[in-house]
Amino acid sequence: MTPAAWKAMGGAALAAAVVAASPARRRHLTLGATADENSRALPGDELIAAPAMVSTRAVTITAALSSVWPWLVEMAGPAAPGMRVERCDPGQTLVLRSAAGDRVWSLHLSTYWLNARLISRTRVAPGGLRRLAQEPVRLATERRTLLGIKERAERNALM
Structure with missing residues (x-):
């Protein structure tokens, strides 16, 4: 390898380390989720026991769970190409897993006052700098x- 290539690799590693440790990254990995939601064990967590990256994001939806679930199922498919259903508890939990088994995306519904709470957790197996580079796109x-699920469920609930 040329010195320039080594220098570029070192710069990329340094940039990845800075991004990985930044408060902004922690905020993005937990966007909208409470401390309890972040620390709670959820169905699907057991599929990747020692992940390199975990994100838990959430949104409150002004609609009943029954208005949210159909949109969750419909939108999760196109949003997760290359994923297969690993677990489905209708009205509560949808767990998707990549064909390679290195990524799990789980969606969980619960009642929050008179509304629905949608929690999304992603667990990624170890995989190096490429995974870190993909985080902004995944976010x-x-x-x-x-x-999108929130908007459709709330619009549907008004009808």
């Missing part, structure tokens, strides 16, 4: 999916 995609 944007997951957030858009959660807000």
Whole structure:
């Protein structure tokens, strides 16, 4: 390898380390979730026992659980290409796992006052810098999916 290549690799490793330790990253990995939701064991966690990365994000939806579940199932598929259903407890939990088994995305519904609470957890097996580089894209995609489910369920509840 050339010195320039080594320097580029070192710079990328340093940048990854800074991003990995930043408070902004921690905020993004837990966007919308409470401390209890972040620390609680959820169905699907057991599929990757020692993850390299865990994100727990959540949103409150002004609608009954029965208004949210159909949108959760419908939108989770297109938002998760290459994933298969690992567990489905209708009205409560949908756990998806990548074909390679290195990523688990679980969606959990619960009652929150008169509303629904949608918790999304992603667990990623160890995989190096590539995983870290993908985090901003996953954040944007997951957030858009959660807000899309929220919007559709709330609109449906008003009808």
